[in-house]
Amino acid sequence: MKRQLAHRSGRRDDGSLLAARVQEIRSVDTDDSRGSKLCRFCIALCGIKVTTDGTTITSVKGDPEHPGSRGYTCAKGRSLGRWHHHPNRIREPRRRRGSEWTNLSWSEATKDIASIMERNIATHGPDSVGVYSGTAASLDGAGKWAAEQLAKSLGSRSKYSAISIDNPCKPLVSLLVSGHPGLVPVVDDRHCTFTMFIGCNPVVSHGHLNGLPDPVVRLREFATAPRELWVIDTRVTESSRLATRSLQPRPGTDFAILAFLIRELLDGGGCDETYLSQHVNADDLRLLRELLEEWTADQTSNITGCAIGDLVELVAAVRRHGRVAVQTGTGSTMTAAANLTEWLVWVLHIVTGSYDVPGGMWFHPGFLRQVHLDIKHNTVLPAASPGPRSRPEITVWGDEYPCSAMVDEIEAGNLRVLVVFGGNPLSAFPDAQRTERAFEKLEALIVLDVIDNEMTDCATHVLPTRGQLERADTPYYYDQFNLDFSTQYTPAVVSPVGESQSMWWIAARIAEEMGSSMLPATLTTSSTDKDVLRFLSQRSAVPFDEIVEKRYVSGSPTFGWVRTSVLPNGRWRLAPQEFVRQLGKWRELVPPNGLLVTSRRQLRHLNSQHPPMTQEDADAAIALIHPDVATARGIADGDEVIVSAPSGSLQLRAKLSSDVHPDSVSLTHGWREANVSVLTSASGVDELTGMVVQTAIPVDVRRR
Numbered sequence: 001m002k003r004q005l006a007h008r009s010g011r012r013d014d015g016s017l018l019a020a021r022v023q024e025i026r027s028v029d030t031d032d033s034r035g036s037k038l039c040r041f042c043i044a045l046c047g048i049k050v051t052t053d054g055t056t057i058t059s060v061k062g063d064p065e066h067p068g069s070r071g072y073t074c075a076k077g078r079s080l081g082r083w084h085h086h087p088n089r090i091r092e093p094r095r096r097r098g099s100e101w102t103n104l105s106w107s108e109a110t111k112d113i114a115s116i117m118e119r120n121i122a123t124h125g126p127d128s129v130g131v132y133s134g135t136a137a138s139l140d141g142a143g144k145w146a147a148e149q150l151a152k153s154l155g156s157r158s159k160y161s162a163i164s165i166d167n168p169c170k171p172l173v174s175l176l177v178s179g180h181p182g183l184v185p186v187v188d189d190r191h192c193t194f195t196m197f198i199g200c201n202p203v204v205s206h207g208h209l210n211g212l213p214d215p216v217v218r219l220r221e222f223a224t225a226p227r228e229l230w231v232i233d234t235r236v237t238e239s240s241r242l243a244t245r246s247l248q249p250r251p252g253t254d255f256a257i258l259a260f261l262i263r264e265l266l267d268g269g270g271c272d273e274t275y276l277s278q279h280v281n282a283d284d285l286r287l288l289r290e291l292l293e294e295w296t297a298d299q300t301s302n303i304t305g306c307a308i309g310d311l312v313e314l315v316a317a318v319r320r321h322g323r324v325a326v327q328t329g330t331g332s333t334m335t336a337a338a339n340l341t342e343w344l345v346w347v348l349h350i351v352t353g354s355y356d357v358p359g360g361m362w363f364h365p366g367f368l369r370q371v372h373l374d375i376k377h378n379t380v381l382p383a384a385s386p387g388p389r390s391r392p393e394i395t396v397w398g399d400e401y402p403c404s405a406m407v408d409e410i411e412a413g414n415l416r417v418l419v420v421f422g423g424n425p426l427s428a429f430p431d432a433q434r435t436e437r438a439f440e441k442l443e444a445l446i447v448l449d450v451i452d453n454e455m456t457d458c459a460t461h462v463l464p465t466r467g468q469l470e471r472a473d474t475p476y477y478y479d480q481f482n483l484d485f486s487t488q489y490t491p492a493v494v495s496p497v498g499e500s501q502s503m504w505w506i507a508a509r510i511a512e513e514m515g516s517s518m519l520p521a522t523l524t525t526s527s528t529d530k531d532v533l534r535f536l537s538q539r540s541a542v543p544f545d546e547i548v549e550k551r552y553v554s555g556s557p558t559f560g561w562v563r564t565s566v567l568p569n570g571r572w573r574l575a576p577q578e579f580v581r582q583l584g585k586w587r588e589l590v591p592p593n594g595l596l597v598t599s600r601r602q603l604r605h606l607n608s609q610h611p612p613m614t615q616e617d618a619d620a621a622i623a624l625i626h627p628d629v630a631t632a633r634g635i636a637d638g639d640e641v642i643v644s645a646p647s648g649s650l651q652l653r654a655k656l657s658s659d660v661h662p663d664s665v666s667l668t669h670g671w672r673e674a675n676v677s678v679l680t681s682a683s684g685v686d687e688l689t690g691m692v693v694q695t696a697i698p699v700d701v702r703r704r
């Protein structure tokens with residue numbers, strides 16, 4: 001609270017800009033019964049109106065008064081009621097011995113888990129017990145925090161999260177270019193006139209680290225002249241159809257487009273010379289010029305397959321607008337060249353003077369966490385540490401290990417007990433079959449989930465966890481991805497199903513049974529969800545009680561704090577040696593000739609989470625194949641096909657579509673029976689992040 005007061009009165013240098021903004025806070029709806037609730041399936045964080053008859057959810061609708069989502073919801077949000085009443089809801093804690101399941105009380109379950117953990121820690125050390133936090137943990141305000149606190153209280157370094165199989169290039173580029181790993185660039189949607197998405201399809205996904213509720217309307221706004229929206233995607237997508245212009249490169253080659261674009265801006269004009277003189281070292285700029293020398297229109301066109309005329313028009317568009325707002329998605333972060341693309345995206349913003357400046361992108365410090373309060377000028381070059389014992393060659397920049405190392409750790413006997421918080425490694429991790437075999441070797445696999453799935457089938461302990469509508473919540477980690485400077489609070493709507501408990505409570509009970517506490521002195525396992533959220537909101541830009549009362553609080557974006565408070569001497573590190581070295585090896589990072597699997601999300605499910613839908617509403621696991629590829633292989637529309645890579649193969653139905661790149665077959669993520677993760681591999685991961693290549697993967701496709 002002290003820190004917050006200091007911040008609000010503007011006494012801290014790095015907080016003064018934000019302090020001014022707190023005056024603008026506005027509110028919505030203060031009536032608890034009518035007030036908006038919050039959908040937490042995805043980053044869009046839509047406001048919803050939920051009706052119940054006391055215990056049954058009778059309807060879920062978009063809240064037209066909600067400032068972020070303006071009444072919008074998608075099919076997943078509207079099916080939250082069916083999700084809540086899912087026939088496979090987990091109701092009691094249970095334990096498996098062999099194939100026998102026994103229901104346990106919470107006291108029996110937590111005692112049993114604590115004794116297994118104690119035994120392993122005593123014999124094999126604290127790292128033998130690990131935690132994995134998945135997507136649903138980071139969308140549970142106190143969930144991911146609890147996973148981290150549990151690992152800390154055990155003294156374990158075996159911490160894993162979905163970040164390392166989603167976008168580890170983002171914190172790495174932030175770290176090496178700015179000195180801080182947690183900078184999140186957000187589109188200045190009110191002022192930017194040139195927006196571009198690379199390997200990101202917000203109409204389906206609602207954005208990647210920039211939440212875009214109501215995406216069709218927003219993308220149309222971005223594309224309304226004189227504004228321009230460009231999309232770079234290997235497929236003609238729901239988003240690229242709304243764009244002013246789109247490019248369809250060969251999968252895995254996006255970095256080349258950026259290399260060419262930046263080279264042209266440096267050589268032929270279009271850079272912001274004043275910004276460059278203030279925020280970049282001349283030596284870095286010289287080095288960059290040399291590095292990009294080879295990225296001529298010819299070479300770029302050869303590598304990407306894009307027409308030279310289109311590439312030149314992209315340069316002209318950037319010159320026309322001056323400032324840019326570019327956002328990458330998993331179609332870029334999951335490629336082998338992810339670091340290069342992300343780095344060059346940052347370089348593009350820097351050379352055009354678009355970072356931390358109106359009309360470009362601002363840096364969201366997070367409303368609740370306010371990461372800027374920790375930031376000091378970091379003049380020391382960041383250093384990596386080795387990966388876990390079985391994968392020391394993988395570099396680790398933060399305080400968690402990459403998911404790609406987990407199976408080796410289990411096979412080596414280093415990781416023996418794993419707690420999974422709201423995630424599904426069997427769907428998300430590489431080498432799906434090997435992962436499953438490794439999980440069978442664990443002494444305990446403890447799964448905190450709401451619904452039975454493949455993870456609970458192979459767990460030793462299944463712990464019923466409160467779902468979205470059963471807990472009060474704040475977007476503790478996710479408000480940093482909002483387009484505006486805002487946060488929200490949602491109360492619980494219905495009482496918990498069966499014996500389910502909150503994620504934080506379960507973790508705290510296990511720690512308690514082991515005689516340690518992971519909770520601060522002000523909290524106990526008798527505290528409420530709201531007490532924990534209040535504790536986590538100590539640094540919030542406005543007091544927690546005000547957020548509870550107003551439900552949605554917001555101010556406006558702030559500019560300048562990164563340049564004045566974060567960058568060493570106010571200068572970006574434009575050319576970190578790690579990326580310079582990778583650029584020198586670009587040929588190894590471009591996928592070989594031949595057919596490549598590309599990734600895609602679908603609207604009606606989220607990763608492996610499939611809320612029950614009516615038959616007509618449901619998605620299906622479908623491979624999109626270009627008609628030319630199909631003809632060459634004798635595949636007809638609707639045929640069953642086998643897609644195979646060296647690590648495994650899967651079978652699914654083909655749909656012919658000239659929207660996909662002729663070199664690619666587009667597969668979806670999150671299907672149990674057609675698990676795309678049998679095609680990915682934990683070997684050959686990125687040398688800087690340990691990231692698995694999950695799009696632009698060489699494969700073969702044949703008719704079954």
Ligand SMILES: Nc1nc2c(c(=O)[nH]1)N[C@H]1C(S)=C(S)[C@@H](COP(=O)(O)OP(=O)(O)OC[C@H]3O[C@@H](n4cnc5c(=O)[nH]c(N)nc54)[C@H](O)[C@@H]3O)O[C@H]1N2
Nearest residue numbers: 199200201205234251252329330331600601602603606607
């Ligand atoms: N409905 C729905 N929403 C979701 C999810 C979901 O499963 N369903 N998942 C959530 C999660 S965890 C995440 S991380 C986000 C992801 O959000 P996004 O990254 O926006 O995910 P996608 O919608 O798959 O869009 C990725 C696009 O990249 C393209 N692509 C694939 N490979 C390449 C390539 O090499 N180069 C280029 N330029 N494009 C390529 C694909 O064709 C696809 O259109 O979505 C979140 N939101």
Ligand SMILES: Nc1nc2c(c(=O)[nH]1)N[C@H]1C(S)=C(S)[C@@H](COP(=O)(O)OP(=O)(O)OC[C@H]3O[C@@H](n4cnc5c(=O)[nH]c(N)nc54)[C@H](O)[C@@H]3O)O[C@H]1N2
Nearest residue numbers: 134135136166422423424428448449465467607608669677
């Ligand atoms: N091959 C391949 N691999 C990929 C990807 C890809 O596109 N292709 N995508 C990658 C990406 S971007 C991501 S983010 C990861 C996703 O990896 P994960 O986050 O591990 O996977 P999800 O399928 O989102 O699993 C979420 C789990 O949380 C549960 N859950 C839902 N709500 C709650 C709740 O309120 N409480 C609790 N405790 N549990 C809940 C769900 O039932 C589900 O089991 O996968 C990555 N791996």
Ligand code: SF4
Nearest residue numbers: 039042045046074077
């Ligand atoms: S876009 Fe859909 S899933 Fe995402 S928050 Fe909104 S309603 Fe929920």
Ligand SMILES: [Mo]
Nearest residue numbers: 135162165166
């Ligand atoms: Mo993700």
